[in-house]
Amino acid sequence: MEATSPILSRKAQIDQTATALFRRRGYAATSMRELAAALGIEAGSIYSHIKSKEELLHRICFRVADEFMAGLRSATADDTEPAAIHLRRAIDSHVRVLIHDTDASAVFLHEWRHLSEPALSEFVQLQRNYEAAFRDMIARGVADGALRTPDPAFATLTLFASVTWLPNWYRPDGKLGPDQIAERLTNQLFDGLAT
Amino acid sequence: MEATSPILSRKAQIDQTATALFRRRGYAATSMRELAAALGIEAGSIYSHIKSKEELLHRICFRVADEFMAGLRSATADDTEPAAIHLRRAIDSHVRVLIHDTDASAVFLHEWRHLSEPALSEFVQLQRNYEAAFRDMIARGVADGALRTPDPAFATLTLFASVTWLPNWYRPDGKLGPDQIAERLTNQLFDGLAT
């Protein structure tokens, strides 16, 4: 399978269709028979390609998590830059990951609680690490005078809140493209913090 | 049952426990046996008090929706006031409804999709009406010069986004009380729009 080919392997089809269904109906309310029907096969056949329903969820959640962490690392790679620059780039990256694949993002944001241990704890820890990185950036920016907020934790929470609903309303065919969305939100979120 | 009594009727206990469980585990992933266990009774006994699982969800969703609509009506009752004042008050009301009962709010925000028709369509229509009211207020504020945004629809979406995640992190025992949260968020959201 070539990366540029529009023809997906059966496994990729399963992943993609599951992502869309999990997003629309929720993981728990999506049955494997429903997923199979959407793929034009029978439920039992899915197990030729995957081990379990949860494997699908696991893959979606940890793939998106990896993207977030990679974006954060990239945004903050240069230690010589001030925290405010890092923050701005991290917000931009965060927004872009969210709108890159809104189905997967929505599943990532809402369905992780259906993971079993030990994946669940692992996932929660990743979440916390990611949030802590933003909180640190904000606090550093405040400390060096480039940012202002009475409460870095509060600012971090409202920052994430502002974009978390994004997959629910962003439409790739909307009148705003990814660059415009990313820019608008980044500006709006950053402006609320800049001195 | 007196309104001031801390002792809840069995039905109120069911409602409350269901709200908490639906919020934590999701509607679809919460079984009636689980709900019964949390109440210290057997699943079959719940049906002495309710007709169906969905009745619980319906009640939660439409109760919160009523609260939102009531707050909006109250915030915008005086026609002689400018749109910006209405908007500010409507945001404040919106935030207060959300934090008044975070379990019910979270269920309201995320679990409505499990409603059956015709309740589902009815609910979606309520959502749309509520959002449209905010969009109108913003547009009116822009028209009379008190507010600025290049796009009232975008502003409405980001406004709702900013507060929608609130039930996930607000804690009644946190260091910020309802008034402070409402004020901070209202200020922050309003400041992003005020000229």
Added chain:
DNA sequence: TATGGTTCCTAACGTTCGTTAGCAAGCCAT
């Protein structure tokens, strides 16, 4: 053509689900 691997269908499994019906126990009013 024969063989091996992959994919799918099918029937079925064991489990869980929301719910019902019948009965017993408890409570309250007369």
Added chain:
DNA sequence: ATGGCTTGCTAACGAACGTTAGGAACCATA
């Protein structure tokens, strides 16, 4: 004390679930 109502238990129902195992069909390769 009696009767009626409410509440809860229990067993069971029919349906749906995630998954397995066996076999058939298909495809690629020698």
